[in-house]
Structures are given as structure tokens and as C-alpha cells.
Amino acid sequence: MSMTERQLPVHAAMNQFFVQDGELVVGGERLSLLAARVGQTPFYAYDRALLRSRVVALRGVLPEGVKLHYAMKANPMPAVVGFMAGLVDGIDVASAGELKLALDAGADPLEVSFAGPGKRDAELRQAVAARVLINVESFREVVALEVISGELGLPARVAVRVNPDFELKGSGMRMGGGPKQFGVDAELVPALLADIGRAGLAFEGFHLFAGSQNLRSDLICEAQQKSYELAVRLAEDSPLPVRFLNLGGGFGIPYFPGEQRLDLAPIGDNLAQLAQRARTELPDAAFVIELGRYLVGEAGIYVARIVDRKVSRGQVFLVADGGLHHHLSASGNFGQVVRKNHPVTIGNKVDSLEKELASVVGPLCTPLDLLADRMTLPVAQVDDLVVVFQSGAYGASASPQGFLGHPACVEVLV
Numbered sequence: 001m002s003m004t005e006r007q008l009p010v011h012a013a014m015n016q017f018f019v020q021d022g023e024l025v026v027g028g029e030r031l032s033l034l035a036a037r038v039g040q041t042p043f044y045a046y047d048r049a050l051l052r053s054r055v056v057a058l059r060g061v062l063p064e065g066v067k068l069h070y071a072m073k074a075n076p077m078p079a080v081v082g083f084m085a086g087l088v089d090g091i092d093v094a095s096a097g098e099l100k101l102a103l104d105a106g107a108d109p110l111e112v113s114f115a116g117p118g119k120r121d122a123e124l125r126q127a128v129a130a131r132v133l134i135n136v137e138s139f140r141e142v143v144a145l146e147v148i149s150g151e152l153g154l155p156a157r158v159a160v161r162v163n164p165d166f167e168l169k170g171s172g173m174r175m176g177g178g179p180k181q182f183g184v185d186a187e188l189v190p191a192l193l194a195d196i197g198r199a200g201l202a203f204e205g206f207h208l209f210a211g212s213q214n215l216r217s218d219l220i221c222e223a224q225q226k227s228y229e230l231a232v233r234l235a236e237d238s239p240l241p242v243r244f245l246n247l248g249g250g251f252g253i254p255y256f257p258g259e260q261r262l263d264l265a266p267i268g269d270n271l272a273q274l275a276q277r278a279r280t281e282l283p284d285a286a287f288v289i290e291l292g293r294y295l296v297g298e299a300g301i302y303v304a305r306i307v308d309r310k311v312s313r314g315q316v317f318l319v320a321d322g323g324l325h326h327h328l329s330a331s332g333n334f335g336q337v338v339r340k341n342h343p344v345t346i347g348n349k350v351d352s353l354e355k356e357l358a359s360v361v362g363p364l365c366t367p368l369d370l371l372a373d374r375m376t377l378p379v380a381q382v383d384d385l386v387v388v389f390q391s392g393a394y395g396a397s398a399s400p401q402g403f404l405g406h407p408a409c410v411e412v413l414v
């Protein structure tokens, strides 16, 4: 590494990437060389070393025995799933398509769980045959699973996904509490458990997922404690001992100026206390934490090349070859109420002292196609590389790539 290598102070999100000769370093390679290797822009690059160090950091604070699962919908690139499968204890899937990817990646079926509100009978059948844990989300699923289990001569392994009677406060996206399409309302769970017992399914535990993108460790601790206590109450009606208690996740990452990284230490302490209580209250249960964004989000960047530079009535527009169609969330159109800029830089001129106020737009014929709205950036020209940080989760697979017929992006694991 050259002597100019140093850490960037620009934004919390950039701290983990190094700079060499003015260029961002990703996967140990300068960005311009990586772009040449990939052979095209736009592309996503995910950094193995950052993925690994994130898991190592988490393991450092999670108490012994707590299982770490990867919720692969955050980034289903096959190479990423394969890499993560080797680092975590299990994979959470949300469709039969993801189930196939997880099994292809070498995940242990006994440590794969399948959640989602609309599991079709064909998907349930594949999941039973694969011997993965199915998070039951309706009474209908129990009926279907009884039939399928009989046909296959294999009792379905099930957990009950509970729609809790509380919400995860401070969450970017709430997925539990109040009326929800996810899980079964806590007050109906005793009846569902009775059905599961009568159907002869292999009941293994509970799954509670309250929400996503939370940066407040105190609120995450509160949700985990309430989830645990609810599970202890529900376990009184369970047909078999609780073997798994999936307490969800919802760990967020900083996207916007002023957002701080999640403080993991209190979460580790809280889980250790709950695990201590579980020794008497749920003695057969292993805790599971399922994380998507937190594991992969900060390890990925999106890279697009500037194809035009325009000035319109005094405002600079850098027109890139990529945008909303590959990276819906950076454009602000994936669940954001008020659009804010993701961290963006010019990746081959990172520490240039020449700066200007510029907007980075994509090639689509819609004003929604915006990667950066009037940001202070290094002065950039045609052929320079725009980088969007915090792009490892809900990127390529969560974007409308067919919209307007531009070429698809490429993904690389480096």
C-alpha cells in the first residue's frame, strides 16, 4: 500500500474504505483498476474483508450460543450468499427461489428458515422436502403443511411467526405490531399452536421480527426483551419444547449526515441477560438473531461512470450511466419519505481539493433518477467514477432494472 493511504474523514460511511493515490480502494484494488477488471460500468462491488470483519465484530459482542443468521433478501448475489453461508450460522430465506440459492450456496438446511406472508403450496412443499424450518404465518399454512407432511412422510419443521402486541420504535420500516400481514397476532397464537399439535407438525419455536433499519440500541434492546417475554408466555401453550427463539434484528446502518453507527455493546449485554433468564424459563431454546442490511450494507458500493456534464441555469449536473434503475434506494424511492442523499463521492478523485456543488443524475427520463441532489463533491468530468456508499443491501435486486431498457448492472465480490 502506498504512503498516501489513509482513512477518510468525509462521512462515517466512508471510514472503512482506504484511499490510495486519490482513489478509493475496494477489495484491495484501486477503483479505476477494479472498473477495468469488471469491464463495464455501472457495477456493484462487495468487499469480502469488510463482510468478514462485520461478522467478526458482531460475534465479539453476541453472547456465546446466540446464532447469527443472514437474511439473504438484503443481498442475494449467489457469491455473497455463498461467502456469508461460510461465516454465519444460518440463512433466512423469503421465497423458494431464495431457498434454492441458499441450498446451492451450501447452507445447512437445518439452519435455514423460511418466512413470508404468501407462501404458495408448491413453495411449502419444497421447504418441507428440504427439511428447513418454516416460519408459519397463517392458519391456512398449517392446514397445507399437514397435507404436505402426510404426502412426503416428513413432518414439517415449523416455528410460529408472531405479530407482537408492541411495535419496534425508531424503525425505518415497521413489520410487527398493530394490524400486519406478517405473522399471526399474538392473541391467536395459542389456537394456532393447538392446530400445529393436532396436525403433528414438528414445532420448534417462535420468530418475532419487529422492524428494520433501527439505529437506537436502547429501542432494539427493548424490542428484544419484549419479544423474549412474549415468547415465554406463548411457550406455555406450545405442543413441544421451544428449541429456537428468533428475536429478529432490525440493526440499522448510517446513511445520512449526522446518523451514528449503532452501539452494539448494550445489545450484547441485553442478550446475555435474556440468555441467562432463558436457562430456567426456556431451557431448550437457542436464540437466533437475523440480520440483512447490517451484515452486508456497508461492505458494498455502487459505481457509475459520468457520461455528460451539464450546467443548467448555474446548477451543475453530472449525468451518470447508472441510477434509479439499478439503485432505487439511493434515488430515495425505496421507502424514504423525505429524500436525502446517500453518501456519494467521485471515487477516482476522492481527496481532490477542488470541490463544487453538483447533482448526480442517471440516464432515465424522469426527475426521480437522482443519485445526489446538490452535494459538495470533487469537481468531476466525463469518464470519472461516481461512487455511492452503503450500497451492499437492497441494491441491485431491489431495483427496477427493466425500467427504460438500459443495460443491467454487474455485481462483483472482491
Ligand SMILES: *Cc1c(COP(=O)(O)O)cnc(C)c1O
Residues within 6 Å of the ligand: 071, 073, 074, 092, 094, 115, 209, 211, 212, 213, 248, 249, 250, 251, 290, 291, 292, 293, 294, 393
Ligand atoms: C427483511 C427481513 C430481515 C432483514 O432485515 P434487515 O433490515 O435487512 O436486517 C430479517 N427478517 C425478516 C423476517 C425480514 O423480512
